Amino acid sequence: KLGIWNIEVRREYFSDDLREMEALNCAKLGKRLTLFYSVPDVIFKSGQINPKLLQYFAEASLFGASYVKLNVGEFDGYRGNLGQELGTSVPKSIQLNVENDQTKLSGSAEKIVIFLGAAKKADLNIGFVNDLGNWIFTKQDTVSSSKILLPYTRYIHLKNYTIENQQTKTVPIDDGKLDWKKLLDN
Template sequence: MSILPSCSQMVSFPLLLPDDSNASATLVAISAYDQSVVSARGYSTILSWLNLAGADGVEIRRELLPVGFEDFIGLGRTCADLDLAVIYSAPERLWEVDRFAENLDKQIVEAADLGAVAIKVPMGHYPGENQVDWVALSQCLTAAPPLLIENDQTPEGGTLEPLAACLEDALSAGCPLGMTFDIGNWLWTGTDPLKAARRLGPFVRYLHCKGVMSGHELLKASIPDEQELSALRSLLTYLPAQLPRAIEYPLKGENLAAITAEQLARLRHL
């Protein structure tokens, strides 16, 4: 089911699965596959892998679409034909110091053409409640799919206090705004994911799952190991039940449909 937000309440998000299901919807971000594989095989092939693997949906990344891509309606129809719900991820930040993103209207149209159930964007530089035209933003979002801001890997958009301030101010202003909670990204900004879950849990509508490994003083996304999955189970107690979650870590190998199915199963029943 798809629930459109109203300006008088916090954004709602569809479960994507029947209410009586014991599992949570599991999706795959296109970025989980190497870009060379996506370019060589094409979206139709990748989406068919997801269907074979039993994914409930796909996260379409705007920055990974071909240069000049315009056929959002066609891509959305392909996803629908394969029973894949769509979450649309756009790279432009919601806030640019003293205004919200100029391209938000365009992103909303693209998301609608895709039939997306939500739009995900990085927060950017939140300017503070008194500098925001919440009425204008609410009007922009009235007929849009739910808008979710994501904690990214930057100090301004990936640390606890700015994100909490933005979400709490939006709620006070009656502006529909939710959150994508990226488990791994907190480590890039030195933030405790559990502390973030306790503070931001009521706003979270979508979960990005990844393991994180370090090497040569750099962090990189990886398949979560059993210890990381155990930590995720603890974190989930502070987040909404049946939270849709997505694979956002590298999937590589000869049989990508089988590998994807294995990883989806690990996340579905956490």
């Protein structure tokens, strides 16, 4: 009734009870809702595909999510067949995206673009979600990082920050240091 059709569902706020996910799927039925599933975990652990990926995609399917968002993780040591291993883990009905987080491991523009380039070469349809406010945590320039990842960017997560007493703090979008309107124009 509010005219909202796209909703991000965050895994960390679900209980371990699958009934919440089933109820969400029932609520979605008959409506034009598009659900995005944000999972605070990585695709790669110690250079291997995260064994929990199948669980995450099963959960997303259970409540009818069209998109799953994860972080890259430790792709550096991966030596497997990316197209085969990751390609068989991601259902065709779900689009996988990766996001820059606030860690050096999964928030490095250079590491993310290496993974996305390898995914493209393996003919995998994986995109990027640019969290503008997270670049400060990894001490990277927001503009140059955004430009490097632009060819893979599917959508932008807007947030802002300030620095108080040498601590970074997330704040309302118009109250922070980022000129997000200028960034969107680039």
